[in-house]
Amino acid sequence: MQARASDQVLLVLTLVLTVFADLTVAIGVGVSIGLALRLRRRNAGMEKDWTPPDR
Numbered sequence: 001m002q003a004r005a006s007d008q009v010l011l012v013l014t015l016v017l018t019v020f021a022d023l024t025v026a027i028g029v030g031v032s033i034g035l036a037l038r039l040r041r042r043n044a045g046m047e048k049d050w051t052p053p054d055r
Contacts, residue, residue: 014029
């Protein structure tokens with residue numbers, strides 16, 4: 001399964017921040033940027049609303 005380019009950049013950015021800055025900073029930046037990307041995709045209509053799987 002291929003990941004989006006923005007998700008790959010987010011992964012690399014978080015990894016770099018973890019190595020060169022601090023784990024707390026990397027987690028905060030990663031979560032913030034990940035949320036912004038998700039909201040941007042949702043507002044652009046690229047992603048359907050998530051529904052839980054049937055059990």
